[in-house]
Amino acid sequence: MPFSRDSGHLVRPAVVLLAGLAAFLAIRSAVVPRGFGRYGHYRPAALDLIRNRPLTFAGQAQCVECHDEEAKLRAAGKHARVACEACHGPQAAHAGDFVNVKPQLPDVAKLCARCHEQDAAKPKTFPQVVTAEHSGGVVCNTCHQPHNPHL
Amino acid sequence: MTGVDGFMYPNEVELQWSLLIVIYPYVTGLVAGAFILASLERVFKVEAVRPTYRLALLTALAFLLVAPLPLQLHLGHPERSFEMYLTPHRSSAMAMFGFVYLWYLTVVLLVEIWLEYRADIVRFAQTRTGAARWIYRVLTLGSQNVSPAALKIDDKVGYIVTVIGIPSAFLLHGYVGFIFGSVKANPWWSTPLMPIVFLFSAMSSGIAAVLVLYVVSMKLRKTTIDMRCLDTIAKYLFYIFVIDFSLEMLDLVQRTYEADESFRSLDFMVHTRLWTSQVLVQIFLGTLAPLSLLAASQLWTFAEKVRRKLYVTASLLTLVGIFAMRWNVVIGGQLFSKSFLGYTTYKVQFAAREGLLPASALLILPFVLFFVLVKLLPPWQELKVSKT
Amino acid sequence: MDITRRELLTQCSKLLVLTGTAALAFERGGQAPVAGDTYQMAAHWWGMIIDIDKCIGCGNCVRACSKENGVPDGYFRTWVERYQVTEDREHPFVESPDGAINGFPPATRKDVKSFFVPKICNHCADSPCTQVCPVGATFMSPDGVVLIDPDYCLGCRYCIQACPYGCRYFHPQKEIADKCTLCYHRITKGLTTACCEACPTGARQLVDLKNPKDPVHEILRTSKVQVLKPQMATGAKVFYKNLDGAVR
Numbered sequence: 001m002p003f004s005r006d007s008g009h010l011v012r013p014a015v016v017l018l019a020g021l022a023a024f025l026a027i028r029s030a031v032v033p034r035g036f037g038r039y040g041h042y043r044p045a046a047l048d049l050i051r052n053r054p055l056t057f058a059g060q061a062q063c064v065e066c067h068d069e070e071a072k073l074r075a076a077g078k079h080a081r082v083a084c085e086a087c088h089g090p091q092a093a094h095a096g097d098f099v100n101v102k103p104q105l106p107d108v109a110k111l112c113a114r115c116h117e118q119d120a121a122k123p124k125t126f127p128q129v130v131t132a133e134h135s136g137g138v139v140c141n142t143c144h145q146p147h148n149p150h151l
Numbered sequence: 152m153t154g155v156d157g158f159m160y161p162n163e164v165e166l167q168w169s170l171l172i173v174i175y176p177y178v179t180g181l182v183a184g185a186f187i188l189a190s191l192e193r194v195f196k197v198e199a200v201r202p203t204y205r206l207a208l209l210t211a212l213a214f215l216l217v218a219p220l221p222l223q224l225h226l227g228h229p230e231r232s233f234e235m236y237l238t239p240h241r242s243s244a245m246a247m248f249g250f251v252y253l254w255y256l257t258v259v260l261l262v263e264i265w266l267e268y269r270a271d272i273v274r275f276a277q278t279r280t281g282a283a284r285w286i287y288r289v290l291t292l293g294s295q296n297v298s299p300a301a302l303k304i305d306d307k308v309g310y311i312v313t314v315i316g317i318p319s320a321f322l323l324h325g326y327v328g329f330i331f332g333s334v335k336a337n338p339w340w341s342t343p344l345m346p347i348v349f350l351f352s353a354m355s356s357g358i359a360a361v362l363v364l365y366v367v368s369m370k371l372r373k374t375t376i377d378m379r380c381l382d383t384i385a386k387y388l389f390y391i392f393v394i395d396f397s398l399e400m401l402d403l404v405q406r407t408y409e410a411d412e413s414f415r416s417l418d419f420m421v422h423t424r425l426w427t428s429q430v431l432v433q434i435f436l437g438t439l440a441p442l443s444l445l446a447a448s449q450l451w452t453f454a455e456k457v458r459r460k461l462y463v464t465a466s467l468l469t470l471v472g473i474f475a476m477r478w479n480v481v482i483g484g485q486l487f488s489k490s491f492l493g494y495t496t497y498k499v500q501f502a503a504r505e506g507l508l509p510a511s512a513l514l515i516l517p518f519v520l521f522f523v524l525v526k527l528l529p530p531w532q533e534l535k536v537s538k539t
Numbered sequence: 540m541d542i543t544r545r546e547l548l549t550q551c552s553k554l555l556v557l558t559g560t561a562a563l564a565f566e567r568g569g570q571a572p573v574a575g576d577t578y579q580m581a582a583h584w585w586g587m588i589i590d591i592d593k594c595i596g597c598g599n600c601v602r603a604c605s606k607e608n609g610v611p612d613g614y615f616r617t618w619v620e621r622y623q624v625t626e627d628r629e630h631p632f633v634e635s636p637d638g639a640i641n642g643f644p645p646a647t648r649k650d651v652k653s654f655f656v657p658k659i660c661n662h663c664a665d666s667p668c669t670q671v672c673p674v675g676a677t678f679m680s681p682d683g684v685v686l687i688d689p690d691y692c693l694g695c696r697y698c699i700q701a702c703p704y705g706c707r708y709f710h711p712q713k714e715i716a717d718k719c720t721l722c723y724h725r726i727t728k729g730l731t732t733a734c735c736e737a738c739p740t741g742a743r744q745l746v747d748l749k750n751p752k753d754p755v756h757e758i759l760r761t762s763k764v765q766v767l768k769p770q771m772a773t774g775a776k777v778f779y780k781n782l783d784g785a786v787r
Contacts, residue, residue, distance in 0.1 A: 006301040009269075009294030010308060013262055016292065020257070024236070032237050033691075039580075041240050042678035046688035047580075053724035056607040057733050082739040086599055090606050090733075115597045115739055120646040121621050121653035122595045126740070158633040160658070160705030161615045167696040167709060227694015227714030234674040234693065245697050246673035335771060336667060336703035489705055490787035492633055 058095040060084045066098070070147050077148030078127075087111060087146065112140040157493030164495050166485045169505040171221040173481045174513055176327045176349065177474050178218045181517075183324035183350070184357010185211040186260070186316060191387065193313040199383035205530030206368065207361045208264050213521035215256055221513050222248075225505060244330045247322075255323045259316040265290070266309040268528050270297045286527070324353045331480060338413035339484040344402050351395035356473035358388045359466035364521065366463055372531070378455055385462045389445035392469065396438050399476075416491035424486050424494055429479045437472015441465035578727045583682040584748040585721055586776035587735075588758055589657050591783070593742035596621055596655035598639040603737030605640065607722060614708040615640075616719040617659040617734050623651040624785045631785045656779075656786055657743060659734070660685060660706040660719035661767060664774030668698040668707065677716065683748075683776060684721045692716055703771045721745075748776070 035044045063084040064071040074080055085091055087106055094101045109131075118128045129135075135143075143151060155164055189207035191197040223229040239246035265272075273295050276287035325346040331337075332345025362384050369376045406414060421429055444465040448458055487494050500506040596619055604610060604617045618638030623646060624631040632651070636643060646653055662685045669677050669685060676692035679685050687698075692715035699707040699716055710717040722732035726745065730736075735743045746755035758764065758780065765782040766775040779786075 006296060006298060007304045009292070009296050009301065010304070012292035012294055013265060017257055028237055031233075036238055036675070039681050040678050041238065041675035043675075043688055043691055046678075046686065046691065047680060049688070049690065050686055050720060050723050051727050053608075055725065055728075055730070057603060057725075057730075057736050059725070059730040059736060061730075079739075081741050083736050085603070086737045086739045090603070114599070114642050115595055118645070119596065119643065120648075120651075121623070121643070121655055123592055123654075126595055128595075158620075158635070161618050161635055161638040162699075162708040163705045165709070167699050222695075225695075227696075227709070228692065231674075231691065231693045234676075234691065238675050240672055240675045242670045243673045243697070245671065245695065248673070330697070334667075334671070334701050336701055485700075489703060490633065492631070492787065 055092040056090040057085050058090070058092040062095045063088075063091065073145075073147040078150050079147060108141050108146075109139050112144075112146075154496035154498070155493060156495075157488070158490055159488035159493040159495055160490060163485075163488055166482070166495070166497050168481055168485065169225065169497075170499055170507070170510045171225040171505050171513070173474070173477045174221045174510055175218065176324070176353075176481070177356070177477045178214050178221070178513075178517065179324050179327060180349065180353030180473065180477075181357045181360050182211045182214045182218065182255075183320040184354040184359075185214070185361050186320045186357070187354050188358050188361050188384065188387070190313050190317050190320075193310060194317065197383060197387075199379050200387075202377045202380045203361055203365050203384065205267060205528075206365055208260070208267065209521060209524045209528065209530060210357075210361055210364055212260055212264060213517045213524055215252075215260060216520055217513060217517045219252065220516070221510075224509060224513075244326050244333060247326050251319075251323050251326060255316075255319050259312060259319050263309055263312045263316065264528070265292075266305045266312065269305055270302060271528065273297045321350060325350050331484070336489060337484050338411070339417055339487070340480065342402060344398060348395065348398045348402065351391060351398060352473050352476050355388060355392040355395050355469055358384060358391065359469040359473075362388065362462060362466045363470070366459065368525070374531075376459065378458070381459065381462060385445060385448060385458075385465070388466065388469065389442070389449060392438070392442055392445070396442065399438075413491055416487050420483065420487045420494060424496070425479055425483050428475050429483065433472050433475035433479055437468055437475050441468040441472065444468075580681040582749060583726075584776075585683045585726060586662065586746045586748055586755065586778065587659065587721075587732075588744045588746050588755055588778050588780060589659075590742050590744075590780040591654055591656060592781045593740040594619070594655040594657055595740055595742075596639060596643050597739065598642040599737040599739060600657060600734035600743060601638050601640045603733040604719070607725075607733035608720070610717075611711055613637075614710070614717070616706070616717070617657065619643075620656045620658060621646065621653065622656060622783070622786060623648045623653040624783065625651050628785045633787075652783070654783065656782070657734075658704065658706065658767075659777060660721070661704060661773065661775035661777040662719075662721060664776060665772065667701045667703065667771070667773060671697045671701045673697065680723070684723050684726075685718075686720055686723060687716055687718065689713060689715055689717075703768050703773065746778075 033043045033045065036042070038044045039047075060083040067084070070084075074082070088103055089106065091103050094103050113131055116128050116131075118130045122128050131140075140146075185207045188200065189204050189211070192200045192204050223232060226232060235246055235249040239249065269291075272287050272290045274297075276284060276291050276295070279287060328346030328349030331340040331349075332342055334340050362381065365381070365384075366376060406417070441464075444461050447453075448461050448465075453461065482497050485495075486497065499510075502508050598619060600617055601615065601619060608616060610616050615638040618635050618640075620633055620635045620639075621643050622631050622633050632648060634643070643655075662679075662683060664679075664683070666679060666685050669679055672678070673695060674691060674693060675688075677685065677687045677698050694709065694714045694716065696709055696716060699709060702718075707716055707718040709715075722730075722734075725732060731745045732743075735745045744754070747753045748755060755778075759778065762780050764778045764780055766773075766778060767786070768775075
């Protein structure tokens, strides 16, 4: 189509569209997050953001640093592979400030039953009892030492 | 768990995509369908539907402007939606949305409407007064050249834009079908037929919408309806709806025949949770009923008044049926567990963010916009400057 | 009266300045890496081994994860299912009361094979969830962990739809997609995940496939190992030992 006076008006929407495109590209270059795409299609800052989350569980290596007596007791028994916080709950706060933050002792009856209450779906080799028949309502740590429970 | 039958993975119980996500494909479908009807005249020279050409374009625009709204309302962080333009993830069909939408809105629809209405816009810029005059002056984009030669060039360029517009319309709605069809995790959605089914149902609903709007507009203006135009639109609606129905039945039949691991679970879902919306509303009320009415009009001759009523009824039923189809795809796909062992329920709230109230408002809004557009850019033939 | 070229250009540049200013209000990220950071992403490729024969369904993992990661009530980054399978393997009885956050009530069915199955994000090497994210808010880190950028996620929930395992959920307060991060904040400090830490039987073990001394290599070489939904070809990196075929 030859460019003539009669097609001159077509330039106008073209200009509007191109101006819009230019504006978009300008904004885009200013606003795209820094480093986006460095490792993949995402913001690398996200990795740092996620990594900086504070700990809630300390991890048993930390517990054992101070509580080596209990650790030794445990290592000799059936609970050798049970981490400290599996029963004692998250203790990162206590590990960070053991003077002011004291852990609460778990409710023994509920705690032991969660693992050791009889259930058909549990592996047959796993020690499990029907607590009503086993102890008649007496709390578990009357007879069993939790860190080394085998009698 | 309330509302759950059987077993579901714990995070599956709550539906993620709600009524608003049913509305979005419905609205973009209407856009694509209306545009295809407009292109019937412009590109395929079906002269009979010329009276609805401008109407169809305005219908498409009205719905297109509303289309992003249900999505924005649904997003957890709508203020971040611009990220789709900044860092679109090329492997995601959804990332296409921003660009396809913008392309279709600007390069296709707005340019085509501008070219079609330019003569009228210039005239209004010269004859109207007050604030309206300024609006029209801006719309002229500074050019007042409406000589026959210029208008002829407009016609040619408009033709090219429509030709580009047809695959663009297919893309605008087809990608929505692909968004669902490409999710391998969901057997109700995952099928290569999905984009095609979406497209044909979109065309059916779009054509039906223009038919209804044309009849209503003519009635409101107390003008005679061009029956040749209406008959032709109804004929195309019939053909396209037949194809759509065949595709959906093909999907159903093949699924039932192959009976893969998901089949029993999905079959149970259709017979229970989805019975009303899929079988009663979508298939019987929304597809078989309008198809019967349209088939009757093709097979036998009826008086003009009867035909009109037939077409409008069939179109309204079609609009309901296609909405039900979107509902059944989106909601149906989330009612069953991916473990194939359970089902959940979807309760639409009323005044919540994704409830019935905002949904209804979003469905009414395009008609309000359409009314405004019709006032701004009257589609009526008698006002048109005659083209060479 | 025609609009002159000058007027047009003036209007366009005003538009540009306005939109530019508005858009600059968007957040921009970019923190410098922490000084003294010795963790090398390229040296690790994280996964997990879950041994079905060891799981006792105590729910410790679910509780620990919830506490460590602030998981909202009613949503689960990890959960445990109990299967009771009869000879009709097409219809197992499966339950997961509250994701097993309080363990399970006693199993009552007779003549069934029953066992527990802990579930978690599989951190798929070919993850369908990262494929569908429209903006790059969810991604796989260079060390093999699928993560979500909480400051970038739009909350469109496409990733939640795309996960075949149901491991993602929509965070009700943050209004973003959320899921297991494999305790990325712990494993990059040499600790194990909260769920593995709390598991009393060692049914769950974090593994590093790039570490030649990791026990995972021996397990993969000698034991019968499965992944969930292998037909989906997701490249799942959570390997199950002794998993029954009836598990979905």
